[in-house]
Structure formats: C-alpha cells, structure tokens
Amino acid sequence: MTDPAERPNTIPWPPLILVAAALLAFGLGRLAPLPLPGGPIRVGAGAIACLAALGLDLVAMTAMRRARTNILPTRPALTLLTDGAFALSRNPIYLGNALLLAGLGLVFGEGWFLVAALAASLLVDRLAIRREEAHLAARFGEAWRAYAATTPRWIGPIGRRPAGRDGERPVNAGR
Numbered sequence: 001m002t003d004p005a006e007r008p009n010t011i012p013w014p015p016l017i018l019v020a021a022a023l024l025a026f027g028l029g030r031l032a033p034l035p036l037p038g039g040p041i042r043v044g045a046g047a048i049a050c051l052a053a054l055g056l057d058l059v060a061m062t063a064m065r066r067a068r069t070n071i072l073p074t075r076p077a078l079t080l081l082t083d084g085a086f087a088l089s090r091n092p093i094y095l096g097n098a099l100l101l102a103g104l105g106l107v108f109g110e111g112w113f114l115v116a117a118l119a120a121s122l123l124v125d126r127l128a129i130r131r132e133e134a135h136l137a138a139r140f141g142e143a144w145r146a147y148a149a150t151t152p153r154w155i156g157p158i159g160r161r162p163a164g165r166d167g168e169r170p171v172n173a174g175r
Contacts (some may be wrong), residue, residue, distance in 0.1 A: 046106025
C-alpha cells in the first residue's frame with residue numbers, strides 16, 4: 001500500500017462498485033425479480049430520490065472543482081472541504097450514489113437495487129472511505145480530526161452539527 005498522505009487508493013473503487021452494483025441489480029432483476037409493492041407513490045418517491053441523489057452529487061462535485069481539489073478517488077486531496085454538501089456528510093458523493101441506486105429500485109419496483117445500494121455502500125466504506133479518511137488525516141491533521149468529529153461519515157442531523165473545540169465549526173482548510 002502507498003503512503004496514505006500521497007494518495008488514498010490505487011484502484012478507483014467507488015465508481016467501479018457503483019456500476020457493478022447497478023448491473024448486478026439489473027441482471028438479478030431479470031433472472032429472479034424481487035418486486036417492490038406500491039405504484040405511483042413508490043415511483044414518485046424513487047424519482048425524487050434519484051433527483052436528490054443527482055443534485056447532491058452535482059453540488060459536491062462542483063464544490064470540489066471550485067476548490068481545485070481532486071475528485072478522483074486515486075488522487076490526493078488538495079483541499080479539505082467542510083461546508084455545503086460536506087457539512088451534511090463527509091462523503092456526499094458516495095451518499096448520492098447509494099441514494100441513486102435506492103431511487104432506481106423504487107422507480108423500477110425492483111428490490112435488488114435496494115440490496116445493491118446497501119452492499120455497495122458497505123463495500124465503498126471498507127474499500128475506499130476508510131483509506132480516504134486515513135489519507136485526509138495524514139494530509140490535514142487536526143483540521144481533519146475536528147471535521148470528522150462534527151460531521152457524520154454518511155449522513156446525520158441537519159443544522160445540529162456540534163461546534164469544534166474552540167467553539168467554532170471547522171472551515172475549509174487549504175493545504
């Protein structure tokens with residue numbers, strides 16, 4: 001394994017896992033359907049989930065681009081983002097990906113997408129997030145630790161983020 005301060009991963013696990021999970025859910029749905037009950041309300045909720053997922057991904061990716069930090073999971077972080085979508089979750093893009101899979105399951109009425117969303121989230125957590133967090137800790141030190149202590153890995157209460165040690169929330173910390 002490489003030095004965590006240099007780069008978090010050597011393989012871009014998150015996009016590979018997302019695509020594999022979607023294809024597997026689709027394939028299993030064709031071979032052994034796992035139908036979900038409901039009708040228009042389920043489809044509408046799924047569409048809202050998909051739109052929210054895409055919006056969350058877009059907002060997070062735009063913030064990363066504006067901060068001129070790397071979005072690829074195999075490249076080093078140049079800036080620690082802690083506001084916007086990153087105040088809701090330390091991993092808003094991965095959260096968006098999981099929400100997208102779940103939303104597709106609701107839209108298509110196929111339960112395998114819900115199973116895939118959970119499995120993909122667990123795999124991303126173990127194969128990418130843990131390494132990315134070690135990378136961020138090595139690169140940003142106390143700023144990362146303060147952010148991690150106040151922001152959930154996946155999702156948490158909105159607007160109730162506790163203050164850091166000095167009474168203020170962490171802000172974007174450049175390298």
